Amino acid sequence: MLSSLSELVWQDWIWFPPGVGWADLRDHDGKVYPKTGDLWATIPIALCFLLIRQIFERVVATPLAKLLGVKDNQRVRLIPNPALESSFFTSSKHPPQSCLESLSKQTGLSVRQVERWFRRRRNLERPNKLKKFREASWRFTFYLIAFFAGLAVLIDKPWFHDMKMMWEDFPKMPLITSQYWYYMLELGFYMSLVFSVATDVKRKDFKEQIIHHVATILLISFSWLVNYIRAGTLIMLVHDASDYLMESAKMFNYAGWRKTCNLIFTLFAVVFIITRLVILPFWIMHTTWVYPLTLYPAFFGFYFFNGLMVVLLLLHMFWAVLILRMVIKFLPGNDIVEDERSDKDETESDEEDEEKTETSKNGHVQNGHTLLNNNHRKLE
Template identity: 75%
Template structure:
């Protein structure tokens, strides 16, 4: 058996008795195919081109309308010795390095420290650049959420999530599902292509893991026809992202109160969609309910494993988001102090969220065991 045949054998990706043969087009019904995914790469390139045009036209005009202003920066004076150290050694020299540089550059310690501070400020992205990027993401996420909602609002599995398994895996592909998948995948691929030139975020590594896990999850759900679950997952993700990007836009424009109100709304929607709806409705329906229909198989574990990677990232981000949201609420000083020193009732905020995840895991695991027993009983 060749390696490709072994990787794609039916028993790994489908329940017993089902396989790739069930996904062949027939009777006028079209099913998702792996070769369809090649189109996401030209779509990603198109997104990169559209983004450049959008950021240089629409985003710039909107920045001007909202009066986004660039703070004046004092440039570091030309200095070959300090520039060489900055580019080749470190942007944050230690005290001993500063003292050594004072001898080489004929500058005082204070002058060297000031030079490095100004030089680092020159490297920081401008407010306009950050606004343009946020404006582009806001536009896409808002349109994607509206389009996704329009594609799902009349579907039975939008209201009863167990319907996503009705007839699996022979679920015909709808045109709206095809374009929703291809556009979302193309956009996430374009984000990976542009990561080197985008403003680097503090959670850069987590963001990369999120993008990769999302691409794998969406692609895999397409290959094995988990499309109904995939569309719900994408909609849940898009539901809050546009609020975050709009809050960033108003922050860069100096509209602090508007930014604060939108961010609090974003925090509420984020927690509702990603810490309530996703784990207790969608993941429950992809992890627990299928075991009442089929014995577990590798594809089942792989799909839900990717979902749990995303859920761990959501919990990590929820801790950061809640800390920021609390700053905008009355009595925030005392609450923030309690969080900072670890005296928040029970545990630190992040620990509370981690404990919540563990409890969710234990509850779902008990359901899985019960479902396994039910499946084994039926098989016997």
């Protein structure tokens, strides 16, 4: 039954245009072609990346953080309270007013003291600056190396200068050794990001990040299977072009180098928009979606590949809005870029602001300085 299902799923007409199929990807006359079994190599590569990351963060990232002056905000220590601790883990980390009042009666603390305890306890759950810096420096290192290595691999290839060449003699283009390693390392790295998702810093766009990683893994894997490798290498290069700039901006932000952070982030925004909202849709996607229809009739593999491309494009548009909002915030003169995706510490000033808004003097409500504080929170 499984054999019959496999034969049905991997029919030539599903994944290839008429006249070609899987038989064309068999090695012959010294020419090597991508194989399904090659993808299994990405699992040990991903595990190696996880190990290398641990060594890198301790040997390179931590000393670099000290050199750049990365300092954590002082967090208030909590007085142990078993009842509140139990409620924090079993009930809610953001208890409603009714729960706060119940816990207040149970512990003998005021509602304000219970609320303050939960706020401080939530802050202890959030990653510190050193963890964020080490994560950013690891990704910066990989993306920087991957971009320039990819550029070196592709710059002399004809389809880099004329994208229509990516379909020349498709799918009978033999595999190049540099393409093999470019693919395996990129796919292995994205798989390592999925493996480490439970321990990495979580942001507000966590779900979008997971969708992006999964779509990227599917796109890279599928392009390997059906020998869309020329298109795949260009897509990976376009994505790596801006990522290392974003990670370096984070690093300088954690170090408190505000002007450097803002300058790099502005450069990142420009590169991101040019590569992902101009080059990707109007050059690469045009060559994978529009141009092939002049050569072949549409088939399922064509729709599947371009469907994944559309998912990535929609995510890029979502992030572009956040990026532009961040750039606009500091252009008039703000000191620091605020990451719209960040999960910020709740500060004691937030507490004071809440108290001020509840206190009326001479009939006037004291609004505090929440907006001012928000404008000076750092890129996370």
